[in-house]
Amino acid sequence: MTDAPHVTDVAIVGAGPVGLFGVFECGMLRMKCHVIDVLDVAGGQCAALYPEKPIYDIPGYPVIEAAGLIEQLEAQAKPFDPVYHLGQRVETLTRQDDDRWLLETSTGTRIDARCVMIAAGVGAFGPNRPPLPGIEGYEGTSIHYMVAKREAFRGKRVVIAGGGDSALDWSIILADIADSVMVVHRRPKFRGAPDSVAKLHALADAGKVELVVPYQLAGLDGDGTQLSAVIVRTLDGDERRLEADALLPFFGLSMNLGPIAEWGLNLDRNHITIDQSTSATNVPGIYAIGDIATYPGKLKLILTGFAEAAAAAHSMFPLVHPDEVLHFEYSTTKGLPGAA
Numbered sequence: 339m340t341d342a343p344h345v346t347d348v349a350i351v352g353a354g355p356v357g358l359f360g361v362f363e364c365g366m367l368r369m370k371c372h373v374i375d376v377l378d379v380a381g382g383q384c385a386a387l388y389p390e391k392p393i394y395d396i397p398g399y400p401v402i403e404a405a406g407l408i409e410q411l412e413a414q415a416k417p418f419d420p421v422y423h424l425g426q427r428v429e430t431l432t433r434q435d436d437d438r439w440l441l442e443t444s445t446g447t448r449i450d451a452r453c454v455m456i457a458a459g460v461g462a463f464g465p466n467r468p469p470l471p472g473i474e475g476y477e478g479t480s481i482h483y484m485v486a487k488r489e490a491f492r493g494k495r496v497v498i499a500g501g502g503d504s505a506l507d508w509s510i511i512l513a514d515i516a517d518s519v520m521v522v523h524r525r526p527k528f529r530g531a532p533d534s535v536a537k538l539h540a541l542a543d544a545g546k547v548e549l550v551v552p553y554q555l556a557g558l559d560g561d562g563t564q565l566s567a568v569i570v571r572t573l574d575g576d577e578r579r580l581e582a583d584a585l586l587p588f589f590g591l592s593m594n595l596g597p598i599a600e601w602g603l604n605l606d607r608n609h610i611t612i613d614q615s616t617s618a619t620n621v622p623g624i625y626a627i628g629d630i631a632t633y634p635g636k637l638k639l640i641l642t643g644f645a646e647a648a649a650a651a652h653s654m655f656p657l658v659h660p661d662e663v664l665h666f667e668y669s670t671t672k673g674l675p676g677a678a
């Protein structure tokens with residue numbers, strides 16, 4: 339026998355910054371939320387891709403680290419007692435007879451909700467892996483696609499591969515921390531921000547990083563989990579062996595809408611089209627906010643997603659509370675209604 343589904347007002351797909359703020363906005367209108375994310379932690383891109391980077395364009399914070407912003411958003415959502423289902427992907431979304439929605443996840447969790455807020459960012463995302471034999475064995479020990487803690491690289495010999503902003507940023511930051519930093523790129527020209535490119539060349543001139551160009555990753559040497567060297571090669575077959583404790587390949591992200599593409603929503607180049615004034619999709623009861631939502635002139639910023647979450651919550655209210663009239667009120671007037 340299958341367990342009865344969890345019953346809630348709103349199911350939020352994605353626990354990134356915008357989904358977390360969605361919990362708050364729903365809570366302010368007395369709507370309870372369950373939040374599902376395929377990652378093991380809340381925070382979306384902020385947690386998975388740049389936890390230690392400072393963000394400068396969050397209103398009210400002149401500067402805040404991405405991980406710190408997520409902590410604040412979780413704290414802001416907490417009074418409304420959200421239920422998190424982490425480490426599972428929402429696979430199916432089915433309309434039920436009473437116009438409620440049933441969501442089912444990859445681990446079998448079922449959630450019955452009146453409305454759905456899709457805050458799924460770029461969909462399920464993952465790093466582009468270089469095609470090197472045996473790479474899986476080194477992942478998480480000596481090969482990393484993101485830097486969660488820069489201190490983990492103190493005193494290490496680090497090889498960074500790639501020519502974009504992430505490769506440049508981490509080469510510059512780790513130059514002060516690591517024992518050595520070698521930057522492997524297939525072309526002499528880097529394509530990141532001009533300021534970062536200039537800084538990288540200055541560090542190279544000062545002997546603090548070594549630019550290994552034009553080389554490409556060709557192989558790994560080690561015991562299967564701990565790396566001892568990275569093998570690189572030019573297009574002409576010239577090979578070098580770079581002694582290394584860690585490899586950081588930054589070849590971008592593969593983004594995949596995954597099952598969301600099958601949910602009957604109007605899409606525009608892998609994004610869900612919404613009505614900007616309500617965040618409503620073409621399907622009644624389903625809303626989309628944050629990076630995944632699009633309309634003419636959309637700015638993919640965290641603050642844009644926050645406003646979309648507020649619009650969605652106000653628009654959902656009559657569906658969740660059909661017998662009540664929504665009176666717009668400031669938070670200063672109503673405080674935190676119905677907080678647990």
Ligand SMILES: Cc1cc2nc3c(=O)[nH]c(=O)nc-3n(C[C@H](O)[C@H](O)[C@H](O)COP(=O)(O)OP(=O)(O)OC[C@H]3O[C@@H](n4cnc5c(N)ncnc54)[C@H](O)[C@@H]3O)c2cc1C
Pocket residue numbers: 351352353354355356357374375376377381382383384387388392393394395426427428429457458459460461462463596597598627628629630638639640641643
């Ligand atoms: C390096 C970098 C720097 C940035 N700097 C800034 C900045 O300074 N200012 C700024 O405003 N923005 C910045 N951004 C952009 C910002 O991070 C995004 O706009 C923001 O993360 C979008 O939030 P979101 O909640 O919409 O989506 P995301 O953060 O992408 O979170 C979406 C979540 O949904 C989950 N998900 C997807 N599909 C499913 C599914 N089917 N089931 C369950 N879970 C699912 C994903 O696992 C993910 O955790 C930066 C981005 C990067 C990569």
